[in-house]
Amino acid sequence: MREKIDTILQESKSFEIKSTTDLENFRLKFLVKKGLVNQLFQEFKSLDSEEKKKWGKELNIFKNSIESFFNEAQNELNKNTTDSEGRSENSFLPGYYNELGSRHPISFVMEEMSQIFERLGFSVATGPEVEDDWHNFSALNFPSNHPARDMQDTFFVDEDIALRTHTSSVQVRLMEKGELPIRSIMPGRVYRNEAISARSNCFFHQVEGLYIDKGVSFADLKQTLYNFVQEFFGANTKVRFRASYFPFTEPSAEMDIYLGTETESDYKLTKGTGWLEILGCGMVDPNVLENCKIDTKEYSGFAFGLGVDRIAMLKYGVKDLRTFFNNDKRFLDQFAGL
């Protein structure tokens, strides 16, 4: 008996318990009904009463010793698996789930557009969303008290400061820096005091572009925009230019892409015409260049401004613009993995 007790004790002490699997193996070997400890208790039953007296106490000490070894090992393991807040991890529970966010569809579309222009050699410029009158209006050839300012219903902070109504303000900041040539795009959020509906909001997003160099012509503008449309909407996309007016460009145009009227959503989006307006553009008005101290005898340029939100609606078949900004996780989860 002595020998057996000692061997098993020895064996249990040298059993390495480093994981919950080890712990379980230990239990199976020593502590279950058919385990080594119980085997000795079975043998004990067949001893005569004299012997029983002798070994009963010893056996109990032996059993306790193995059990406490097991308990200690178990505690030690639990200690190692507590997190920084002291919660112990039960290996039979599922792990903590760290939810990954996803990119917002509007940011994604803005980035996608930016990348196309970056491949054409445009770099990205940014500027403040709270702007002064000069950068948002005056430098861009909006005379004070001119009705053109009403085209863009403005949120004023005070008399001279407003939320920018377009990212053209960043164009002014770039031109003022005077580092020519300029070939940049300005993605960003802009604000207009418009009635909120399924198709318009009091803020939206633009990717504007500016190219100023010697001898830039309207043909360059068209080629740049054609290239963008083919990359973004597909090689066979039909486009058209319509003459338009912006104070800061002359001549000015708006560009439409052809969606057709076959599906109900295309019909609605194009108000039955088949054409969707996606951007405004034109040759930078010499007044603007002069406001920014650029020599108009040497330099000319073009500018354009794409509306991001409506294009994102088109791309993802979103019927109500507002759903982009409600922060409803069920809506946003659909874009996981973008």
Ligand code: PHE
């Ligand atoms: N800034 C104009 C707008 O917000 C768009 C535009 C940019 C038009 C550049 C022409 C040239 O409506």
